[in-house]
Each structure stands twice: as structure tokens, then as C-alpha cells.
Amino acid sequence: MASQSQPHPLPTEFTPATPAGRDGLAALLAAPDRALIALDFDGTLADIVPDPEQSRAHPGAVGALAALAPYVGSIAVITGRPAGVAVRYGGFAGVAGLEHLVVLGHYGAERWDATTGTVRAPAAHPGVQAARAELPGFLDGIGAWRGSWIEDKGQAVAVHTRRAEDPVTAFESLRVPLSELAARHGLIVEPGRLVLELRPPGVDKGVALAEYVREVGAGCVLYAGDDLGDVAAYSTVEKLRTEGVPGLLVCSGSEVPALADRADLVVEGPSGVVALLKSLSTVAGKAA
Numbered sequence: 292m293a294s295q296s297q298p299h300p301l302p303t304e305f306t307p308a309t310p311a312g313r314d315g316l317a318a319l320l321a322a323p324d325r326a327l328i329a330l331d332f333d334g335t336l337a338d339i340v341p342d343p344e345q346s347r348a349h350p351g352a353v354g355a356l357a358a359l360a361p362y363v364g365s366i367a368v369i370t371g372r373p374a375g376v377a378v379r380y381g382g383f384a385g386v387a388g389l390e391h392l393v394v395l396g397h398y399g400a401e402r403w404d405a406t407t408g409t410v411r412a413p414a415a416h417p418g419v420q421a422a423r424a425e426l427p428g429f430l431d432g433i434g435a436w437r438g439s440w441i442e443d444k445g446q447a448v449a450v451h452t453r454r455a456e457d458p459v460t461a462f463e464s465l466r467v468p469l470s471e472l473a474a475r476h477g478l479i480v481e482p483g484r485l486v487l488e489l490r491p492p493g494v495d496k497g498v499a500l501a502e503y504v505r506e507v508g509a510g511c512v513l514y515a516g517d518d519l520g521d522v523a524a525y526s527t528v529e530k531l532r533t534e535g536v537p538g539l540l541v542c543s544g545s546e547v548p549a550l551a552d553r554a555d556l557v558v559e560g561p562s563g564v565v566a567l568l569k570s571l572s573t574v575a576g577k578a579a
Contacts, residue, residue, distance in 0.1 A: 301570045305556065307539060311532055312555020315539035316340075318511040319363075325510030326411035329500055330564070332370040332377050335516030335543040338561050339484065341453050343442060343456045348381040349561040357388030359528035362575035365507045368394045369496050371481075371488060373445045374401040375410045377423070384408060396521075397446035398490070399499025415446055416491040418476035425472065425517055433468055454576045455469045458485050483518045484547065497523030504531065515541035515564055516550060525553050541567065 299306070299316055307313045318415070319326045330336055333343070336352045344578045360366055374396025378384055383392055383405065394403040401412040403564050424558070426441050426448060438455025439446060450469060455461035462485050470480045473489045481488040481495075504512060504527075512531060528538035542554035543564050551557050558567055 294490070300574050301567075305558075305567055305570060307555040308553045308557075309504075311537075312539050315511060315537040315555065318542065318554070319513060319571070320574060320578075322510055323362045323571075323578075324364050325508075326365075327504060327509035327512045328359065328363055328366045328568075329503070329512060329514045330366075330368055331496070331516040331524075331543070332368055332372060332381060332520050334561070335564055336368065336381065336561055337406050339517075346380050346460055347527060348563050349381075350357075351565040351569070352561065353382050353386055353389070355565045355572065356383075356392070357386055359390070359568050359572035359575065360388045362572060362579060363502075365511060366392050367500075367503055369399065369503075369524065370390070370394070370396055371398055371444065371447065371490075371496075371503050372396055373469065374403040374412070377402050378410075382448050390534070393503070395503065396501045397444065398494045398496050399502065400443075400446050400491075410548060411494075412446070416478070418473075418478045418491065419446060419448055419489065421476045421516035422472060422478060422489050426450070428468070429468075429472055439465070442486075444488070444490075447488050447495075449486050449488040451486045451514075453485045462487070481520055483520055488520075495523040497527040500524045500527045501531075504536070509536065511536060512538040513541060515543055515567075517543040519549060520546055521535075521550055524555075529553075 336350050338344045340346050343382045356547050374394045377394050390405050392405040432559040439452050450528045452461035454459045478489045479492045488526045512527050512528055525540055532538050540555045542557045544560045545557050
């Protein structure tokens with residue numbers, strides 16, 4: 292692996308701020324065919340929008356991934372969304388160059404493989420089904436329905452406050468009651484940016500990432516995310532580093548300090564992620 296002090300051929304804005312990050316980038320550039328590029332979807336490959344159903348991949352995201360894919364070992368999108376929804380909103384199906392893309396939806400509980408074009412998914416957790424049925428009346432009963440709305444994610448259910456008159460106050464007021472509701476049904480609450488997601492325990496992006504790293508035998512890992520749901524994946528990369536697998540932690544935007552403060556590299560949202568992917572493909576292409 293190249294020394295962390297060795298200059299790299301990427302634009303200066305993509306210089307990691309930490310020694311571990313510089314080592315991770317050096318390992319990726321030295322042996323891209325052994326690298327796993329793993330990315331969150333919302334906020335990382337797609338801009339955050341008021342209505343999650345209107346979310347779509349950044350216009351340059353699919354092209355940047357397709358350009359990079361031939362030079363790296365594997366590319367995975369790891370998201371809390373259902374795998375099929377992420378594929379549809381991302382425009383990933385049938386793209387030349389992305390024949391081996393994998394989308395791990397619902398934090399890895401679901402999986403879509405471009406090679407087959409199919410989704411593998413387990414039955415929904417009974418607690419999710421119960422919480423989904425109870426939530427409308429529950430929110431109405433605590434006076435939190437106005438401005439809050441429910442997103443059915445299949446393997447999870449989420450309550451958004453982005454449309455509320457005071458989104459932050461609504462978000463904070465729902466933390467405790469939703470945590471109590473989740474606990475009654477054997478679920479946990481995962482907070483995000485103005486969203487509280489009720490989902491089964493033991494399923495997160497860190498677990499999904501660790502399992503996929505083992506599956507593909509990655510020699511180094513780049514993980515990019517933007518929100519609290521990505522913290523578990525960051526922890527996995529940090530653990531892999533102690534086991535001799537270099538890693539680069541990228542944060543899309545700086546709105547979530549819990550993530551940005553741990554990142555090796557902070558870029559300007561999805562446009563910055565796309566620019567990084569394009570730079571990596573250009574450098575890898577020249578070296579091939």
C-alpha cells in the first residue's frame with residue numbers, strides 16, 4: 292500500500308483529512324480491482340427532497356457509477372429503502388456497466404442483484420405490521436398528526452415531520468412516544484433528518500456492509516453516507532481497519548455532525564459524491 296504521505300492524483304478537494312483516510316484512498320488507487328465502493332442512496336446519490344417518493348438519483352450518479360464499475364471489485368448501494376424502490380428511483384436497472392451492481396435494501400434485509408434483476412426479501416416483521424396498523428390512530432391520539440406523515444417501507448415504517456409547521460419541534464416531540472410504541476412491538480427507532488423509522492433490531496447498514504465485505508473479499512472499502520443511519524456502516528469500516536482492511540469514510544454534506552466529524556472526507560452533497568466517483572474512474576482508467 293502507498294504511504295499516507297504520498298500525493299494522490301485526485302483533485303485537492305478529495306484529499307482525506309485523516310491518516311487512516313489517506314491510507315484508505317491509497318489502497319483503493321493502488322488496487323481498485325479489490326475495492327468495494329458502498330454508498331447510501333438518499334442524501335448521498337440523491338438529493339434530500341420534501342417528499343421521499345419524489346426522490347431520484349442525481350443526474351450524474353448512474354453515469355459516474357457505470358464509468359467506475361469496470362475498474363473496481365464491486366459496487367453496492369446500501370439503503371433503508373426497499374431494494375426495489377431504490378432501484379427504480381435510482382434508475383439502476385439495465386444500465387450498461389452496472390451489470391454487477393447490488394442494492395441492499397432495508398439495511399440489508401432485502402437484496403437486488405443486477406445480474407438477475409430480482410429482489411430477494413423476507414416476510415415483514417410482525418412488529419412492523421402491528422406498528423403500521425396502529426400508527427395513524429396513535430399519532431392522532433397524541434395530537435401529532437398535523438404535518439406528520441407515515442411512509443410504509445415494507446420492512447419498516449417511518450414518520451416524517453419535514454412538512455410540519457415546526458419540523459424540529461415535531462420531530463423531538465415524537466421521539467419518546469414513538470420509542471415506546473416501537474418497544475411494545477419489539478422494534479427500535481432509528482432517527483434521521485426529520486424522520487423517525489421503526490424497524491426490527493439487529494438490522495443496520497453496518498451489519499449489511501460487513502457481510503458484503505466478507506462475501507466479495509474486499510481488500511479495501513469506500514463508504515459514503517449522509518445521515519445517522521450511516522453511523523453503523525462507519526463503525527464497520529473503522530473495525531475493518533483494525534483487521535487490516537483499509538477504508539475511506541466519505542460524508543455527503545456536513546449537516547449531521549455525528550457523521551461529518553467521523554468522516555475522512557466531506558464533500559458537497561450528492562453532486563460532490565458524483566464528482567468524487569468521476570475522479571476515481573478517470574484515475575483508474577488511466578492506470579488500467
